[in-house]
Amino acid sequence: MNTRQLLRSIPTSSKPRISSSIRCISSSSITAQIPNSTATSSNNAAGPSLTSSQGRTTHFGFKEVPEEQKETLVGSVFSSVASSYDVMNDAMSLGIHRIWKDSFVSSMLPKLPPSLHQNPGTSPIEVKEPFKCLDVAGGTGDIALRILDRAREKFGSRDIQVEIVDLNQGMLDEGRKRVAKTLYYNTPQITFTHGNAQALPTHIADSSIDLYTIAFGIRNCTSLPAVLSEAYRVLKPGGRIGVLEFGKVSNPLFKEIYRQYSFQFIPIMGKILAGDSESYQYLVESIEKFPSQPEFAQLMRNAGFQTGQLREGKGGAWTDYTNGIATAWTGVKA
Numbered sequence: 001m002n003t004r005q006l007l008r009s010i011p012t013s014s015k016p017r018i019s020s021s022i023r024c025i026s027s028s029s030i031t032a033q034i035p036n037s038t039a040t041s042s043n044n045a046a047g048p049s050l051t052s053s054q055g056r057t058t059h060f061g062f063k064e065v066p067e068e069q070k071e072t073l074v075g076s077v078f079s080s081v082a083s084s085y086d087v088m089n090d091a092m093s094l095g096i097h098r099i100w101k102d103s104f105v106s107s108m109l110p111k112l113p114p115s116l117h118q119n120p121g122t123s124p125i126e127v128k129e130p131f132k133c134l135d136v137a138g139g140t141g142d143i144a145l146r147i148l149d150r151a152r153e154k155f156g157s158r159d160i161q162v163e164i165v166d167l168n169q170g171m172l173d174e175g176r177k178r179v180a181k182t183l184y185y186n187t188p189q190i191t192f193t194h195g196n197a198q199a200l201p202t203h204i205a206d207s208s209i210d211l212y213t214i215a216f217g218i219r220n221c222t223s224l225p226a227v228l229s230e231a232y233r234v235l236k237p238g239g240r241i242g243v244l245e246f247g248k249v250s251n252p253l254f255k256e257i258y259r260q261y262s263f264q265f266i267p268i269m270g271k272i273l274a275g276d277s278e279s280y281q282y283l284v285e286s287i288e289k290f291p292s293q294p295e296f297a298q299l300m301r302n303a304g305f306q307t308g309q310l311r312e313g314k315g316g317a318w319t320d321y322t323n324g325i326a327t328a329w330t331g332v333k334a
């Protein structure tokens with residue numbers, strides 16, 4: 001079943017009316033569509049609990065769906081867009097996503113001194129433990145490849161490994177094809193695992209990861225606290241988390257232009273370039289439903305991460321790119 005068929009299968013009572021014009025979508029109308037009392041001013045930022053799915057609903061873009069259906073719906077979106085994902089990313093963001101990802105990876109890997117990947121108490125000649133990264137919702141490998149390239153080009157290091165975890169086999173397959181064209185192919189530096197951010201595969205042990213990244217993936221997950229709690233579990237003490245996601249634009253004029261662009265052009269572009277407007281309609285709606293910068297930083301703190309102050313910029317919990325279209329939140333496991 002494709003995304004359109006799946007959406008049609010949702011009972012009408014659980015489908016809120018979506019206006020064709022975003023001018024008609026006010027935040028209060030969005031909130032009113034969320035039956036749970038967990039809804040906040042912008043969305044149900046805390047997310048529903050993974051364990052109490054019975055009878056509960058969650059958002060899938062602007063639609064309200066039974067919690068247990070969300071992963072299937074998200075899966076169908078990414079199965080549909082997998083083969084055109086990279087082209088669409090460039091088209092939708094005018095290539096700017098590359099700059100965001102480069103900046104994000106540079107900030108997560110500012111340096112790679114031997115101390116970062118050496119076992120404590122060993123000399124550099126002894127066998128070193130590689131620096132272990134987990135790129136969750138890693139899709140086609142955009143972040144993983146940037147991490148490996150940066151370590152090699154900037155620090156001359158190949159003692160670094162990235163495991164990509166993604167829920168969608170189609171995205172993983174596209175990632176594998178892409179890695180096959182690189183010098184990391186068939187090396188232990190990059191591996192692909194089919195798995196869920198909310199319940200990571202069991203071979204990823206507690207306190208085993210140095211760096212956890214998730215880029216443009218967490219907003220698709222049913223429970224943000226579950227994802228953050230898993231990230232906390234697998235990171236080593238002192239390990240870092242970086243979340244790159246669409247943020248809230250701060251400038252009111254730019255915000256309006258951006259919303260018009262997102263809602264009017266992206267689904268049309270999806271139709272033209274990928275033959276699928278519904279999936280891209282979901283992607284823009286899911287951006288609207290994601291928590292604001294301080295709300296998400298608070299969720300990271302609630303999960304146990306140390307963050308900067310609840311503000312943007314140096315010493316703050318997040319960094320905005322392009323006026324907040326994208327945002328990088330960072331934290332450390334205490």
Ligand SMILES: C[S@@+](CC[C@H](N)C(=O)[O-])C[C@H]1O[C@@H](n2cnc3c(N)ncnc32)[C@H](O)[C@@H]1O
Nearest residue numbers: 078137139142166167168171196197215217220
């Ligand atoms: C927009 S893509 C981002 C891919 C890549 N990180 C990038 O920045 O280009 C979102 C990815 O999240 C994955 N995803 C969605 N829900 C997930 C979940 N619960 N666990 C793991 N991956 C998930 C999708 O399959 C998809 O590959």
